[in-house]
Amino acid sequence: MSRKFLLSGAIALAVAAAPLVAGTATAATAAAGQAAAVTTVYYSTSGAPTFRAAINAGAANWNRSVTNVNLVEHSSGASLRYVEGNDPRGSYAQSDGHGTGTVFIDYAQAEKYDNTRIAAHETGHVLGLPDHYSGPCSELMSGGGPGPSCTNANPNAQERSRVNSLWANGFRTLGAGGPQQRIYETLPVLTH
Numbered sequence: 701m702s703r704k705f706l707l708s709g710a711i712a713l714a715v716a717a718a719p720l721v722a723g724t725a726t727a728a729t730a731a732a733g734q735a736a737a738v739t740t741v742y743y744s745t746s747g748a749p750t751f752r753a754a755i756n757a758g759a760a761n762w763n764r765s766v767t768n769v770n771l772v773e774h775s776s777g778a779s780l781r782y783v784e785g786n787d788p789r790g791s792y793a794q795s796d797g798h799g800t801g802t803v804f805i806d807y808a809q810a811e812k813y814d815n816t817r818i819a820a821h822e823t824g825h826v827l828g829l830p831d832h833y834s835g836p837c838s839e840l841m842s843g844g845g846p847g848p849s850c851t852n853a854n855p856n857a858q859e860r861s862r863v864n865s866l867w868a869n870g871f872r873t874l875g876a877g878g879p880q881q882r883i884y885e886t887l888p889v890l891t892h
């Protein structure tokens with residue numbers, strides 16, 4: 701009698717344990733997949749104190765918009781640095797298009813254009829997107845094209861999709877760590 705009871709208990713335990721093990725394995729796989737997909741890019745705002753709030757707001761917009769890359773402010777060891785100053789050629793992003801480089805925010809442009817849009821747009825270059833000045837205000841990479849009244853600082857669906865695709869393999873994507881290119885915001889309307 702006691703033996704039968706033990707056996708029943710063992711079967712009950714096995715049945716109870718089965719879904720638990722399966723559930724744990726699924727959760728672990730999902731966690732591992734997520735960890736592999738998200739790449740963190742550390743950035744520093746210490747060289748652009750005037751625009752720190754705008755830079756962080758722009759980064760937050762990106763973080764809400766994409767799943768494969770996450771921007772985190774971190775003063776030491778940052779691969780992306782924001783700086784500010786005066787340059788007659790305007791703001792620029794100098795980067796490898798994959799999280800490493802420098803974003804320069806020009807005072808004159810910042811007086812005229814929405815600062816969060818400028819920061820988010822330049823960050824878009826560092827994440828791998830090119831300029832598209834002829835696009836509408838809803839497009840972040842249209843930059844100064846739609847004029848100073850455009851304050852949209854969020855990427856549209858196509859831009860989100862493009863960045864997720866570019867970061868699908870984290871830092872391993874072709875081009876990471878390659879030569880840096882400087883992209884100036886020299887659209888005529890920007891300097892009028």
Ligand SMILES: [Zn+2]
Nearest residue numbers: 831843883885
């Ligand atoms: Zn640009």
